[in-house]
Amino acid sequence: MDIAYHLRSERLHLEAFDPAATAEVLDVLRSDQNRLARYMPFAVEIPSHAKQADVFTGFRAGFVDKNYFFFIRERSTERFLGGCGLHPEAGPLGRVSGYWLREDAVGQGYASEALTMLCHLAFHQEGVDRVELHIEPDNDPSIAVGERLGFTKEALLRRRFPWPNEAPRDVLVFTLFRSEFDRLPLSEFKMERFDSSDAPLL
Numbered sequence: 001m002d003i004a005y006h007l008r009s010e011r012l013h014l015e016a017f018d019p020a021a022t023a024e025v026l027d028v029l030r031s032d033q034n035r036l037a038r039y040m041p042f043a044v045e046i047p048s049h050a051k052q053a054d055v056f057t058g059f060r061a062g063f064v065d066k067n068y069f070f071f072i073r074e075r076s077t078e079r080f081l082g083g084c085g086l087h088p089e090a091g092p093l094g095r096v097s098g099y100w101l102r103e104d105a106v107g108q109g110y111a112s113e114a115l116t117m118l119c120h121l122a123f124h125q126e127g128v129d130r131v132e133l134h135i136e137p138d139n140d141p142s143i144a145v146g147e148r149l150g151f152t153k154e155a156l157l158r159r160r161f162p163w164p165n166e167a168p169r170d171v172l173v174f175t176l177f178r179s180e181f182d183r184l185p186l187s188e189f190k191m192e193r194f195d196s197s198d199a200p201l202l
Contacts, residue, residue, distance in 0.1 A: 002193075002195060002201045003063050003064065003195065003196070004121060004125060004193035004194060004195065004201055005063065005194065005195055005196040005198075006193070006194035006195075006198055007070070007117045007120075007121065007191055007192070007193055007194075008075060008191060008192045008194070009075070009113060009117060009189070009190065009191045009192075010075070010190070011074065011075055011076075011110075011113060012072060012073065012074065012075055012081075012110065012113055012114060012117065013072075013073040013074070013075045013078065014070035014071070014072060014073075014084065014114060014117055014118075015070060015071045015073055016060050016063060016068070016069070016070060016071075016196070017056040017059040017060050017069045017070070017071060017083075018056060018060065018071070019053040019054075019056040019057045019060075021056070021071060021080065022049055022052050022053040022056060023049065024080050025052070025056075025071070025080060025083075026046065026049060026052055028080060028102045029042075029043055029046050030046055032102055032103050033046060035103055036100065039100075039136055039139050039142070040100055041162075041163055041164055044164045044165075045164065063196075065088070066088050066126065067085075067087050067088055068085055068086040068087070068118075068121070069083065069085045070083065070084050070085060070114075070118075071083055072084055072099070072101070072105075072110060072114050080102070081101055081102060081105040081110055082099065082100050082101035082102055082105060082110070082111075082114075083099070083100055084097070084098065084099040084100070084111075084114045084115070084118060085097065085098055085099075085118075086118045086121055086122055086126075086131075090128075090130070090132050092128075093128055093129045093130065094128050094129060094130040094131065094132055095122045095126060095128050095130075095131050095132070096131075096132045096133070096134060097115060097118050097119075097122070097131050097132070097133055098133070098134070099111045099114050099115055099118075099142070099145070106141070111141075111142075111145045112145050112148055112149060115145060115146070115149055116149060116186045116189050117189070117191050118131070119131055119149070119176065119181055119186070120189065120191060121193075123178045123181055123182075125193070128178070129177060129178055130175050130176065130177045130178070131151075131175070131176050131181075132173055132174065132175050133146045133151055133173070133174040133175075134157075134160075134161065134171040134172070134173055135171060135172050135174065136161070136169055136170065136171055136172070137156065137170055137171075137172050143172070143174075146174040146176075147174075149176065149184075149186060150176055150180060150181070150184050150186070151174035151175060151176045152174060152175055152176070152180075153172055153173070153174050154173050154174065154175050155172070155173045156170060156171075156172055156173075157170065157171050157172075157173060158170050
């Protein structure tokens with residue numbers, strides 16, 4: 001199976017994590033740490049440049065195991081907007097997705113568009129039956145993104161999300177099945193896939 005390291009829509013470029021972008025990402029994490037650290041454990045303690053670069057190298061290597069971490073970039077400028085991912089924790093029939101944005105990128109539809117692209121990847125490249133979102137109960141903006149795209153709240157899982165130096169947190173599980181996705185207008189969303197050398201994939 002060909003692996004997509006780049007996904008492009010009219011507005012966005014989802015790029016596989018690349019250690020060359022470490023300084024750029026750390027600048028955003030430092031400037032927006034107080035807001036991001038409320039829901040993103042990676043922002044609680046900002047690592048050194050070397051440690052973060054090693055993390056990005058490992059995440060990129062994980063693509064061969066269907067564990068996808070992407071930078072979200074504005075396609076026209078390649079400006080870094082945030083991150084998103086599609087992960088195999090839900091087992092062979094599903095994927096778990098997540099997303100975050102820098103503060104000045106919020107409210108412009110970027111998270112919804114990135115999640116739509118990840119759903120296309122899950123259903124059309126990976127061939128899974130469902131995509132899940134695991135969101136803390138008071139994270140209203142992230143919940144709104146999922147509901148806007150047709151995800152259904154299924155369960156509250158208590159003390160399931162590990163957190164640095166704290167007790168595990170509760171999460172809500174939202175699910176979208178491929179049969180539901182195929183009936184939605186977002187199933188017609190246009191995007192292109194590219195391999196690790198940025199060559200187009202059919």
